[in-house]
Amino acid sequence: MVAREAATSAVDLPSFKRSQYWAPRRARIRVIYTTQRCASPQLNAQGTRQQSTADLTQLPVVIRVRSRVQNRAWHHPTKSCLSVVAADVVDHVLYASVYPSPTIRMTITRSHALTRTLRVLYWLPLGIAFTHYGYTVKTVRGRSMQPTLNPDTSPWDDIVVFDRLGIHSGKPIARGDVVSLRDPVDSRKMIVKRVVAVADDFVQTLPPYPDAEVFVPEGHIWVEGDEPFRTLDSNTFGPVPLGLVDAKLSYIIWPLHRIGPLNLPERPISKMGVPRDSQWRDAMAAFERERKRQSRITATPAGSDKTAVP
Structure with a gap:
């Protein structure tokens, strides 16, 4: 210089x-x-x-x-x-x-890289335990849960918070919950479905299930997709053991215009003098679909809305 x-x-x-x-x-x-x-x-x-x-x-x-x-x-x-x-x-x-000098610069760079690596290794076990037993964020792909997840009106796949803490702590699963579980047909795959019936419920099935009505035994649930024409669910493989349930989907965090909790569809409110647009019609269709699905469920006196995960 x-x-x-x-x-x-x-x-x-x-x-x-x-x-x-x-x-x-x-x-x-x-x-x-x-x-x-x-x-x-x-x-x-x-x-x-x-x-x-x-x-x-x-x-x-x-x-x-x-x-x-x-x-x-x-x-x-x-x-x-x-x-x-x-x-x-x-x-x-x-x-x-x-x-x-290059030697000093290399020494400083290596020192900082080593420090960052040690910090990552220090927190790695805690992060693994938190995502395995607590909460994690995943992208939901597929169209079997439309319009609740990945509606045609959104150009992006939904990113959702998966709650494993409640499942592993024995928190009961309720009708209407959206859960992720291992595919009973192929255990290597994870699927997302809605809980329609719990233990001791009678379900009026849909094709291709061979029986017109089925009883959900203890320790099992009945799951279905919100889009009946694009789903493989309990109407194909029957009641699902609770041990296959991995997490409950609780909150959409992406895309921004869809941020919010995953709740059951509610009847949309029509304002006086305001024309009913396509968004209102979609919400009404989802509400009617859920109402018809609930009408297919009959709970026995011994049954309840919730059943605990073993």
Whole structure:
């Protein structure tokens, strides 16, 4: 690096006091300080200022200095093992433009990378336990739960909060809950369905189930997709053991215009004088679909709306 020229006749290396400095990570270290004493500029025989350069290569710091305040104190970054390449002394101002050597830069980078790696490893077990037994966020793909999830009006797949904590803590599963479970036909797959009936309920089935009505035994649930023409559910494989349930879907977090909890469809409210648009019609269709589905369920006196997960 070529040092700039300074208008001094002689270079008197300054002494310094303490001050503040700013040292960003993996970047040039910038220190602000000034001299306590410095040689004054002198004129040569031709009446012009003599030019000289101050070489401070032995100073054990890397600095980028800008200061015009005389006697400002400064703080020395001890044990930095970095050195100034060149500097200029002009009146009571010291300018230094310096860069760390490749070896020092590599050492600093490796040190920061090691620190980040150790932090990740420290929190990794807690993160795994939290996502396995607590909450996680996943993208729901497919169209079997339309219009509750991934409606045709949305160009993005829904991202939903999966609640495993309630399932593993024995919180009861209720009719109307949207759950994720292992596919009874292919255990390698996870599917998302709505709980239609719980233990001790009678269900009027839909094709292709061979029986017109089925009883849900203890420790089982009956699940269906909200879109009956695009789903493979209990009407195909029958009641599902509770042990296959992985999580309950509780909240949509993406896309932004669909943020909100996953609740059962409700009857839309029609305002006086306001025409019923397509959004109102879709909400009404979802409400009627859910009402018809609930009419197919008959709970026995021994049954209840909820059943505990073993």
